Amino acid sequence: MTRLLHRITRSRFWRSIFRHGWPDNPLDRTLVMTSNLFLHLHPVKVSRLSLKATYTFGxxxxxxxxxxxxxxxxxxxxxxxxxxxxxxxxxxxxxxxxxxxxxxxxxxxxxxxxxxxxxxxxxxxxxxxxxxxxxxxxxxxxxxxxxxxxxxxxxxxxxxxxxxxxxxxxxxxxxxxxxxxxxxxxxxxxxxxxxxxxxxxxxxxxxxxxxxxxxxxxxxxxxxxxxxxxxxxxxxxxxxxxxxxxxxxxxxxxxxxxxxxxxxxxxxxxxxxxxxxxxxxxxxxxxxxxxxxxxxDPAKAPWYFVGLQELLEYGHPSLMAVLAPGLAGLFLLILPYLDPQPLGAGLWFTSQRGKRIAAYSALYAIAAVFFFITLETYILPRQLMQERLPQFVSLIIIPGGLLAVLVILPTIVLWRFRPERREMLILLFTELLVFTAIFTLVGWFMRGSGFQLVLPWLAKVGLAHRV
Ligand code: HEM
The missing domain is CATH 1.20.810.10 (Cytochrome Bc1 Complex; Chain C)
Structure with a gap:
């Protein structure tokens, strides 16, 4: 078999395309990598660690x-x-x-x-x-x-x-x-x-x-x-x-x-x-x-925008559809420039403390979103507030202030433990991730007729209406 491969890869036709032989020695392997457009995407050798399935999951x-x-x-x-x-x-x-x-x-x-x-x-x-x-x-x-x-x-x-x-x-x-x-x-x-x-x-x-x-x-x-x-x-x-x-x-x-x-x-x-x-x-x-x-009824946006549609239920569009997602987008964009320290890259969560911060922030964010939704939907007298207060206060200051407090609160707690920048970013990114995920899930599974909040099994929206 190897002889046959050698023969093929030594043929004039093969060499007119690939210019190298059967790669059974280091020099040929190197040539295979450097002279082929697709394989040239990789260096000749790569680290074993980067190939670990649980590192990139491909x-x-x-x-x-x-x-x-x-x-x-x-x-x-x-x-x-x-x-x-x-x-x-x-x-x-x-x-x-x-x-x-x-x-x-x-x-x-x-x-x-x-x-x-x-x-x-x-x-x-x-x-x-x-x-x-x-x-x-x-x-x-x-x-x-x-x-x-x-x-x-x-x-x-x-x-x-x-x-x-x-x-x-x-x-x-x-x-x-x-x-x-x-x-x-x-x-x-x-x-x-x-x-x-x-x-x-x-x-x-x-x-x-x-x-x-x-x-x-x-x-x-x-x-x-x-x-x-x-x-x-x-x-x-x-x-x-x-x-x-x-x-x-x-x-x-x-x-x-x-x-x-x-x-x-x-x-x-x-x-x-x-x-x-x-x-x-x-x-x-x-x-x-x-x-x-x-x-x-209900009419829903595609699943990746349902989180935004859900947010619109709690405040003025300029806050919920523009300011909040705009700030989140800006944070994502400049995130690497907020953490200039190269140390600690290439390791899941960077340290044990990083892992704990991610876990606690995720738990906190789940509780915080449900607290926000419950407060806004069932506890605050929204109708009355909208009648008595200017729109700017009832639809921007109150829900926006509440969201901002819920996001900032854990950063103040973490500040007391003198965190690295990376740790602060882990906290903020995890909050953003969980907030987005929960608002999306609530919008997707818990909004029934009239976009009313209901338990998931009462939403009665078939899979064909979701994807
Ligand atoms: C169409 C979407 C995308 C494609 C096709 C793509 C493709 C890839 C591939 C093939 C790699 C190398 C292997 C790997 O890490 O699994 C990579 C690495 C990388 N990607 Fe993406 N990517 C996409 C979206 C993104 C997004 C959304 C981000 C972050 C906002 C991102 C940031 C990076 C970075 C920083 C690396 C280098 C990672 C490292 O050195 O370990 N990519 N991407």
Whole structure:
């Protein structure tokens, strides 16, 4: 077998493409890495620690694989989809019922899109909690935040295309949230919808952004992101000897070819198999054709914006849809620059104390959100407050002040223990994460008819109306 491989890789044809032989010695392995466009993404050797499954969980690569798979399934869907108000819904129906493999292709695309948002979010958590945003990787974190926004944009614009009740109303609500941004909001709404309402103009623009603008931007920024991983010295790993973050050399290393290449191939096969199984098991939802005169009850934004929709229940849009998420976004963006110390990167939670801070802040944040929701919904006399107090006080000062106190309170407690900057960031990031997660879950599972707060099993919203 090896002789055969040697023969093939020594042939003139092979060498005209790859220029190296069968890699059974260090020199050939090095040549394989440096002379191949795809393998050149890796250094010749990589640290064993960075390959540990429980370090990265392969989440960055999984996000990338999902992006590539979405590009392929989306390309196939374009053969049959018509982006007009009259033809969009029938073309999806046609795809599902008469085109061979049309239903599964649609399922692959729909489930892949949800999974990509989820994988990008989880990858961000992994990067944060392992301190992999620390110098020299600050800018790659910023590029990552850009990728997350583009991923959300790609998913949001695709949501409208089936033109059913779910997509029509989710986008109507989602875009009305966008319109609250001061100054930019209405302009953004007009840019996206081509008017005040979701119609043919909106469908054309969403289609153009979904099939061309956003995937192109994603491809460009993702390439930059991967190039930066390579240029920043590979993944951040912890040196056992010095406690410093180092590039791979001083630790146990392995050749990237074939070890990393094999891991990547296996991960690609695993993700593809899981996606195919999921798409065989569950069909992408398709409700009745969009009807602008019939609002579903409850009408919900896509799941990743339901947290924002939920927040809007407690205060003025300029606070809940603009200021609060704006501050959270700004915090995410500048986060690596608030923690300039490279020490402690590459290790989950950096220290035992970091781990405890994350656990306690998560528990605190769960209690704090439920306290906020209960107080705002059942205890404060909201009706009376809105009648007696100026709007500025009842809808901005009171809920905003309450949220701010709940966020700041644990930072004051931690301050007394002289925390490192990293520890303070762990506290704030965990709070932000848990607040977002709980508001999303409450909006998703505990809002029934009239968007009233009910117990999850009384919400009576089928899965087809949620995803
Ligand atoms: C479309 C979305 C994204 C893709 C395709 C992607 C892809 C990747 C890949 C393949 C890696 C190397 C392997 C790994 O860490 O698993 C990586 C590393 C990294 N990513 Fe992402 N990423 C995305 C989004 C994000 C986000 C949202 C953030 C943070 C806000 C982020 C920040 C980083 C950083 C700082 C590194 C270097 C980590 C280290 O050195 O350990 N990425 N990304």
């Amino acid at each position: 989440l960055g690569l999984i996000t990338l694989i999902l992006f590539i798979s979405l590009t392929m399934s989306g390309f196939m869907l374009m053969f049959y989809y018509s982006p007009t108000v009259e033809r969009a819904y029938p073309s999806i129906l046609n795809m599902q019922t008469t085109i061979p493999y049309g239903q599964i292709m649609r399922n692959l695309h729909r489930w892949g899109a949800h999974l990509m948002v989820l994988a990008a979010l989880l990858h961000m958590l992994r990067v944060f909690y392992t301190g992999a945003y620390k110098p020299p990787r600050e800018f790659n974190w910023v590029l990552g935040v850009g990728l997350l926004v583009l991923t959300l944009g790609a998913s949001f614009t695709g949501y409208l295309l089936p033109w059913d009740q779910l997509s029509y109303w989710a986008i109507t609500i989602g875009s009305s949230i966008l319109a609250y941004a001061p100054g930019l909001g209405p302009a953004l709404q007009i840019f996206l919808l081509g008017g005040q309402e979701v119609g043919q103009e909106a469908l054309t623009r969403f289609y153009a952004l979904h099939v061309f603008g956003l995937p192109l931007a994603l491809a460009v920024v993702a390439s930059l992101h991967l190039w930066r991983v390579r240029k920043d010295g590979g993944l951040a790993v912890q040196s056992i000897a010095s406690g410093n973050t180092v590039a791979s050399e001083s630790l146990g290393t392995v050749y990237a070819f074939p070890v990393v290449a094999l891991i990547e191939i296996l991960l690609t096969l695993g993700v593809s198999l899981a996606l195919v199984l999921l798409s065989t098991w569950a069909n992408a939802p398709l409700l009745e054709i969009a009807n602008p005169y019939l609002t579903p």
